[in-house]
Amino acid sequence: MTATEPLARAVFALLVLACVAAFFVTQRLKHTPTVVQSFELTPRFSPIQSGHIKAELISFKLAQPDQVTVSIENSAGDTVARLVHDWPLARYKQFSLGWNGRRGIARGYTLLHIPGRVSVKTGAVSPGVTSVLPANGGTFAAAGEYRVRVSLRHEQRTVRSPRSFTLVR
Numbered sequence: 001m002t003a004t005e006p007l008a009r010a011v012f013a014l015l016v017l018a019c020v021a022a023f024f025v026t027q028r029l030k031h032t033p034t035v036v037q038s039f040e041l042t043p044r045f046s047p048i049q050s051g052h053i054k055a056e057l058i059s060f061k062l063a064q065p066d067q068v069t070v071s072i073e074n075s076a077g078d079t080v081a082r083l084v085h086d087w088p089l090a091r092y093k094q095f096s097l098g099w100n101g102r103r104g105i106a107r108g109y110t111l112l113h114i115p116g117r118v119s120v121k122t123g124a125v126s127p128g129v130t131s132v133l134p135a136n137g138g139t140f141a142a143a144g145e146y147r148v149r150v151s152l153r154h155e156q157r158t159v160r161s162p163r164s165f166t167l168v169r
Contacts, residue, residue: 060150072149075145081099
């Protein structure tokens with residue numbers, strides 16, 4: 001037996017232990033809910049008069065209560081519009097808002113409430129939805145691909161929408 005064999009065995013044993021530990025950490029991460037959940041976006045919209053869908057409709061919920069800043073960024077990662085700043089959100093409550101395709105920081109908001117509906121099959125009443133419609137008054141953003149960026153104040157994290165959407169002019 002050479003002097004390097006015990007060292008090689010020890011290194012091998014450490015590598016096996018590290019692999020087993022990595023497996024358990026990975027399993028735990030797979031079962032941990034994501035911070036921002038249920039991202040829903042309109043795939044494409046056109047804010048001009050002849051456009052069929054005039055606003056980008058954005059919806060998501062949080063795993064933990066937090067204050068969020070929601071922004072729109074272009075394909076280069078530059079911020080084009082800020083829709084809300086430090087908006088308080090409850091845990092697991094779907095938050096809906098729209099973007100009118102204009103640049104800049106929203107200077108006001110309109111709240112739009114859509115009442116709940118009664119299911120024909122079950123008779124159950126779905127809760128209504130309140131959407132925040134920010135008033136961005138800048139020039140229209142250029143046609144192209146955009147993403148939603150959600151910044152969580154207490155978590156001190158930023159999450160980008162998994163999918164992009166298209167502004168058509």
